Amino acid sequence: MDQRLFVKGNEAVAMGALAAGCRFYFGYPITPQSDIPEYMARELPRLGGTFIQAESEIASINMLLGASACGMRAMTSSSSPGISLKQEGLSYMAGSELPGLVVNICRSGPGLGGIDASQADYFQAVKGGGHGGYRLIVLAPHSVQEMYDLAMLAFDLSDLYRMPAMLLGDSVIGQMKEALVPHPRPQIELPAKDWVVSGKGSRSEQRIVKSLFLGDGELEAHNWKLYHRYQLLQERESRWEALYLDDAELIVTAFGVTARIARSAVRMAREGGLKVGMIRPITLFPFPQKAFFKATGVVKKVLCFELNTGQMVEDVRLSAARDAEVFFYGRPPGAGSLPTPEELCEQIERHHGRSA
């Protein structure tokens, strides 16, 4: 696969999923992610896979639950209001320890809101969203290439830890076109799916995929098991990108589309002589706590940029060293109003100036 393609982010995520072996897609149209079901509707039948346009987002997440319980690599995708409808199924999948990929190409809310890029679904994605206190693996791509790469990684992590994974994109990353170099799925050893329901066949024991635990102490034990799995994930799977941290006096942090703008702002600030570094979380859960703790042991100022009124900043504050200062700059998007690199650079200058 020695080729370079010019594709949309939404197409890249679908291509990454197919390259990862996903053969089941269940979804429902909603802007700005409808390119994903459209791509899957075109490509899956050729690959012997299954595409169903479900009657609702609720039905589609539950179709995913069913296919996943049978051991298949399966996915759904939606955008913010649709993801809200999927929360019931996500909670059940988390409780039933089922893998699967959910792509959220975020738009702005609350309610019907608008269709421009937003990062206001951060809380919903990383803090549970549905009921019962569960976590999802949450990956935040900032480029078309990462839409492909992280879709692939999401399936592997999801199978490895037996929990649903969410790819948290946004309407800019989903709709923009840039270069993509496709590649085959890296060979990762995954545990055998010895829990899959398939009909008993010659097995003497039945298999049950469920989230109801009514026996004495059963549910508590189940929730501790999930908790320890989330801790393990934190230990092993935190991912981030660090830029210019060596001599930094201020650390900028941002994810997804905002990280693209922030990176330009950081470069502009560097060109202006300001020693600024950057941490871009790639996994939002597990949040790269250690990266922030370590960096803020040296650099005592962090500036967090988001396309909302402050969500990830809470995790940054929880992760930073006790005497570090964490500042926030962001805003909820209105029609087309993304911050410019100049605007973010001005913020960097302002906060950097304080420490000078």
Next chain:
Amino acid sequence: MTKVDTPVFTAPRSLKKVVTHFCPGCQHGTVHRLVAEALDHFAVQARTIGVASVGCSVFLYEYFDIDVVEAPHGRAPAVATGVKRALPDRIVFTYQGDGDLAAIGTSEIIHAANRGEGMTVIFVNNSTYGMTGGQMAPTTLPGQKTSTSPYGRDIANDGRPIRMAELLTQLDGTSYSARVAVNTPRNVLAAGKAVRKAFQTQIEGRGFSFVEILSTCPTNWGVSPLEANERIATEMIPCFPLGTFKDWALDAPGTGAK
């Protein structure tokens, strides 16, 4: 000459030999048995996957000796769609109550039927929400008192009972739809036949099959098991007529039969 004992009545192989949790007089046990007998009849236990739904029947994995996936409230037909599409050669059934199927899950059941999903739906209609303590269901009869219709179901306020077996008949994807009852031995035999026919529909690849089973909830109805059986005859059947509303074997071609 030694006389060989031939059993005339045995426990279905597809059921575990355990005591159920159901209330005295509840007919889930009877319906479980009918489903298990059908699985035995077609010798498909080893390749059957059940989809359990929310309500008193959720524990069917404790009683059926088969693989089971548990679905969220009302979503069993969507979960079963995922299962059947993943493993098309397996026998897949959902087992749902009236609140599950005719209220919160109306969308899922209609669209699974309309797609002609190759699944069998066992719909247990006792005109109330059993597990949550006897609240009004979409199938509650006009005037019927429940904990959320304490003055009796008022059709001006609450609408009329939904007849699911007839409703699903309108969809081309439905190949078989019947309503039976389990209040008398004769009706139980007829119900067993309908359940078998529903599984035959799936085994022969003829699409979506549906059996509505009128059954009792003596605990929440506040009557004895025998009075509950009587109530099916005098109150439920007049509102929910028994019969086969669609049958691929009898219908003209092009109406859902494949």
